[in-house]
Amino acid sequence: xxxxxxxxxxxxxxxxxxxxxxxxxxxxxxxxxxxxxxxxxxxxxxxxxxxxxxxxxxxxxxxxxxxxxxxxxxxxxxxxxxxxxxxxxxxxxxxxxxxxxxxxxxxxxxxxxxxxxxxxxxxxxxxxxxxxxxxxxxxxxxxxxxxxxxxxxxxxxxxxxxxxxxxxxxxxxxxxxxxxxxxxxxxxxxxxxxxxxxxxxxxxxxxxxxxxxxxxxxxxxxxxxxxxxxxxxxxxxxxxxxxxxxxxxxxxxxxxxxxxxxxxxxxxxxxxxxxxxxxxxxxxxxxxxxxxxxxxxxxxxxxxxxxxxxxxxxxxxxxxxxxxxxxxxxxxxxxxxxxxxxxxxxxxxxxxxxxxxxxxxxxxxxxx
Amino acid sequence: xxxxxxxxxxxxxxxxxxxxxxxxxxxxxxxxxxxxxxxxxxxxxxxxxxxxxxxxxxxxxxxxxxxxxxxxxxxxxxxxxxxxxxxxxxxxxxxxxxxxxxxxxxxxxxxxxxxxxxxxxxxxxxxxxxxxxxxxxxxxxxxxxxxxxxxxxxxxxxxxxxxxxxxxxxxxxxxxxxxxxxxxxxxxxxxxxxxxxxxxxxxxxxxxxxxxxxxxxxxxxxxxxxxxxxxxxxxxxxxxxxxxxxxxxxxxxxxxxxxxxxxxxxxxxxxxxxxxxxxxxxxxxxxxxxxxxxxxxxxxxxxxxxxxxxxxxxxxxxxxxxxxxxxxxxxxxxxxxxxxxxxxxxxxxxxxxxxxxxxxxxxxxxxxxxxxxxxx
Numbered sequence: 001x002x003x004x005x006x007x008x009x010x011x012x013x014x015x016x017x018x019x020x021x022x023x024x025x026x027x028x029x030x031x032x033x034x035x036x037x038x039x040x041x042x043x044x045x046x047x048x049x050x051x052x053x054x055x056x057x058x059x060x061x062x063x064x065x066x067x068x069x070x071x072x073x074x075x076x077x078x079x080x081x082x083x084x085x086x087x088x089x090x091x092x093x094x095x096x097x098x099x100x101x102x103x104x105x106x107x108x109x110x111x112x113x114x115x116x117x118x119x120x121x122x123x124x125x126x127x128x129x130x131x132x133x134x135x136x137x138x139x140x141x142x143x144x145x146x147x148x149x150x151x152x153x154x155x156x157x158x159x160x161x162x163x164x165x166x167x168x169x170x171x172x173x174x175x176x177x178x179x180x181x182x183x184x185x186x187x188x189x190x191x192x193x194x195x196x197x198x199x200x201x202x203x204x205x206x207x208x209x210x211x212x213x214x215x216x217x218x219x220x221x222x223x224x225x226x227x228x229x230x231x232x233x234x235x236x237x238x239x240x241x242x243x244x245x246x247x248x249x250x251x252x253x254x255x256x257x258x259x260x261x262x263x264x265x266x267x268x269x270x271x272x273x274x275x276x277x278x279x280x281x282x283x284x285x286x287x288x289x290x291x292x293x294x295x296x297x298x299x300x301x302x303x304x305x306x307x308x309x310x311x312x313x314x315x316x317x318x319x320x321x322x323x324x325x326x327x328x329x330x331x332x333x334x335x336x337x338x339x340x341x342x343x344x345x346x347x348x349x350x351x352x353x354x355x356x357x358x359x360x361x362x363x364x365x366x367x368x
Numbered sequence: 369x370x371x372x373x374x375x376x377x378x379x380x381x382x383x384x385x386x387x388x389x390x391x392x393x394x395x396x397x398x399x400x401x402x403x404x405x406x407x408x409x410x411x412x413x414x415x416x417x418x419x420x421x422x423x424x425x426x427x428x429x430x431x432x433x434x435x436x437x438x439x440x441x442x443x444x445x446x447x448x449x450x451x452x453x454x455x456x457x458x459x460x461x462x463x464x465x466x467x468x469x470x471x472x473x474x475x476x477x478x479x480x481x482x483x484x485x486x487x488x489x490x491x492x493x494x495x496x497x498x499x500x501x502x503x504x505x506x507x508x509x510x511x512x513x514x515x516x517x518x519x520x521x522x523x524x525x526x527x528x529x530x531x532x533x534x535x536x537x538x539x540x541x542x543x544x545x546x547x548x549x550x551x552x553x554x555x556x557x558x559x560x561x562x563x564x565x566x567x568x569x570x571x572x573x574x575x576x577x578x579x580x581x582x583x584x585x586x587x588x589x590x591x592x593x594x595x596x597x598x599x600x601x602x603x604x605x606x607x608x609x610x611x612x613x614x615x616x617x618x619x620x621x622x623x624x625x626x627x628x629x630x631x632x633x634x635x636x637x638x639x640x641x642x643x644x645x646x647x648x649x650x651x652x653x654x655x656x657x658x659x660x661x662x663x664x665x666x667x668x669x670x671x672x673x674x675x676x677x678x679x680x681x682x683x684x685x686x687x688x689x690x691x692x693x694x695x696x697x698x699x700x701x702x703x704x705x706x707x708x709x710x711x712x713x714x715x716x717x718x719x720x721x722x723x724x725x726x727x728x729x730x731x732x733x734x735x736x737x738x739x740x741x742x743x744x
Contacts (some may be wrong), residue, residue, distance in 0.1 A: 007738030016742060022657070022658060022661075024660045025658060025662065027666070027667045031503050033665075033669060036674070036688060036691065037673045038686045039684060039688045040671050040673050040679060040684050040691075040692070041679050041683050042672050042679060042680075042684070043499065043500035043503075043509070043679065043680075044499070044683060045680060045682070046682075046683040047505070047682050047683055048682075049682065060531075065530065090539055090715045091710060091715075091716070092713065092715045093702075093716060096682070100604050100682075101700060109531050109532070112529065113529060114529045114530050114531065114532070114533040115531065115532055115533070116532075116533050116534075116535045117533070117534060117535065118535045118536075118537060119530055119534060119535065119536050119537065120537045120539060121536065121537070121538050122539055122540070123538040123539050123540045123541030123544060123549075123709070124540055124541065124549055124674070124705045124706065124709050124710060125679075125680060125705070126417075126538065126541045126544040126545065126546050126557075127417045127500070127546055127549075127680075128539070128680045129505065129538050130504060130544055131500075131503060133507070133534070133536050133538075134503055134504075134506065134507040134510075136534060137507065137510055137534055140532050140534055141510070143531070143532055144530055144531050144532055145739060147531040147532075148531065153484060154487065155487055155518075156482050156487070156488065156517070156520070157478075157481075157482055157487065157488040157489070157490055157513075157541070158487055158488075158489060158490065159490050159492050159509065159510065159513055160489050160490065160491050160492065161492040161493075161506055161509075162491070162492070162493050162494075162496070163493070163494045163495075163496030163499075163502055164463065164493060164494065164495055164496055165495060165496050165497050166497055166499055166502075167496065169496050169499040169503055170499060171499035171500050173497075173499065174497060174498050174499050174500070182669075186664070186665070186669070190664065190665075192556060193426050193684045194657055194660060194661075195461055201576075201656075202562045203440075244670065267739065279629055280725075281569070281656045281657060281660060282393075282395060282569050282573070282656065282660075283395060284660075284663070285565075285569065285656075285660040285663075286395055286398075286399065286565070287481075288664070289565065289664065289668075290403070290406075290669070291380060293407060293561065293668060294407070294410055294411075296668075296672070297410075297411055297414065297415060297672075298410065298411070301418055302415075302672075302678055302679075303414075303415045303550075304417075304419070304498060304501055306413045307416040307419060307420070308413070308415075308416065308418075310411055311416045312410070313412055315410075316414075320721070329497055330497075333497050334464075334497060335676065346605075
């Protein structure tokens with residue numbers, strides 16, 4: 001049995017890697033996507049284009065505005081003259097933020113009253129709007145503290161904020177360990193989901209059936225090459241994440257790889273299940289899509305699972321990527337050990353085993 | 369029978385053939401109607417960036433009226449579910465166990481400092497792994513603190529007031545519901561998927577099965593073959609779009625402030641571009657396996673990550689920002705977010721439509737070039 005299986009594995013690997021087109025499709029896109037998405041996928045605002053309408057002539061407003069000018073994140077695009085100019089600037093997306101300082105601003109500040117600064121933000125992307133307002137708030141807080149000190153006052157209390165695991169709140173550190181999971185999922189699904197359907201359409205599947213191989217062996221022959229390729233690609237992606245994007249790896253590689261192996265097992269199980277259900281490649285592709293799109297969107301990759309309504313949170317328990325994302329992020333950033341991650345390991349193993357059995361069952365039924 | 373009548377007859381024949389093929393294999397109809405329904409339903413409920421009811425630890429080392437009043441202001445906030453701890457060690461352990469997202473630490477000398485001439489530090493520690501959520505939580509804590517400061521000075525009649533106060537006005541989406549901008553973006557992502565999936569395999573399938581060669585011996589021209597593939601799927605795709613827009617407005621309550629005509633015209637443009645891309649892939653590689661893989665790789669993830677649907681394009685590094693100009697969904701997302709939330713802002717709509725027009729032309733020309741009535 002061993003020799004047959006080994007022969008089949010070699011054949012599958014050759015089938016995947018021999019054709020130049022399919023080799024390129026398997027290897028180049030994941031790496032390119034890792035680099036592009038690693039840079040693109042971030043919730044941090046590095047450039048906030050803003051416009052200013054300053055009706056005040058005093059020194060206080062000038063001092064406040066100079067703080068925005070010196071800040072690298074804020075980029076002044078326009079100085080406005082009148083209220084009426086605010087709307088077109090926001091409407092046409094020339095500025096994300098328009099700061100309006102009323103004419104009595106400096107006078108109020110000097111007489112120990114609160115001087116309001118109006119921040120108009122474009123809410124078409126409300127997450128960016130909220131982030132921009134937070135950045136404004138940080139600048140205003142610093143200004144307030146300095147102003148009070150310079151004018152002989154006292155702030156009763158102050159917030160001292162510190163973030164664990166990710167002190168500068170770089171969202172790339174959150175996203176890149178996630179991309180490891182997404183690209184691994186993508187590659188293994190591409191390999192497995194269409195594999196049986198393709199052989200069925202080409203007629204080579206019938207040839208496989210007349211060989212002395214057992215259906216289980218055929219299934220293993222499809223699964224093992226996918227595991228090998230998946231481990232290899234994921235390894236490359238992890239290395240790029242570590243050295244190119246400089247995401248710190250504080251936990252143990254062993255804990256990460258154990259997670260990766262179980263994750264691959266579950267993805268391949270799902271891929272082969274789709275594949276053995278599909279009669280044509282088009283159905284296989286459709287199945288892969290129907291699984292992958294929700295699996296990525298609801299995995300917690302970009303939007304937290306805690307924000308979802310309860311029934312959808314239950315639904316996410318069926319998504320292997322959900323568990324792997326937690327493992328990847330906790331190993332990379334929190335230095336989690338394998339013990340802490342057991343609640344993530346076993347569901348993936350379970351999903352993998354159930355799907356592989358289902359695939360074998362569907363496989364056998366299709367044969368008869 | 370003159371030439372024009374013959375052309376019309378051939379066209380009608382092609383369309384009839386494609387429609388029959390769609391009806392025979394219902395998977396296309398499923399892609400056009402069931403998929404948007406299913407995906408929009410799932411994502412509309414599932415995708416949200418609004419952190420609410422965040423579990424937050426409040427450490428009160430020595431109970432005092434001031435500390436209690438500060439802790440109480442977290443109870444009243446909709447954003448937090450406060451958990452109280454006696455020591456900071458207990459709370460830190462809870463952060464490691466992922467029970468709370470962060471903690472607010474009031475030391476035993478909090479009240480003493482507050483009432484004397486010193487500044488009372490309030491420690492805020494957040495789990496920074498999810499940096500975006502951490503930043504949102506930080507903003508919430510800051511606003512709870514601001515409100516508390518203000519109330520305090522009103523109660524004890526002290527003269528203290530913050531020098532600068534922030535008056536925020538969020539345009540188009542005052543409650544900052546993330547769903548309002550994510551759902552129009554999702555429509556763009558879903559239409560990208562539908563467009564490419566519907567057509568990515570159809571031409572490749574004809575080449576693989578050899579039926580393309582059968583078409584070649586008929587007097588049908590290459591242009592007619594292409595139109596015959598495009599029109600039926602266009603009709604299906606527009607049906608899916610109408611369904612999506614209706615769900616966005618009636619099920620998810622996203623305001624539609626612009627008018628319908630520009631919405632449908634721009635969507636038609638985008639759909640032609642997406643279908644054109646599928647046809648170009650399909651007629652270039654002529655192999656269902658590779659066409660399917662390219663369609664997966666080239667559509668969903670780029671539309672998800674690079675279109676501005678969820679990640680801000682302005683903040684991407686320069687070269688990546690340039691790259692986003694090659695993603696048709698980017699323009700469509702801008703149009704949809706504007707038409708839904710801001711209204712008919714013609715400058716945004718027209719500039720982006722122009723870009724979509726370029727995409728349509730580009731992909732149709734590629735598809736036309738690749739569909740040659742010749743065997744190699």
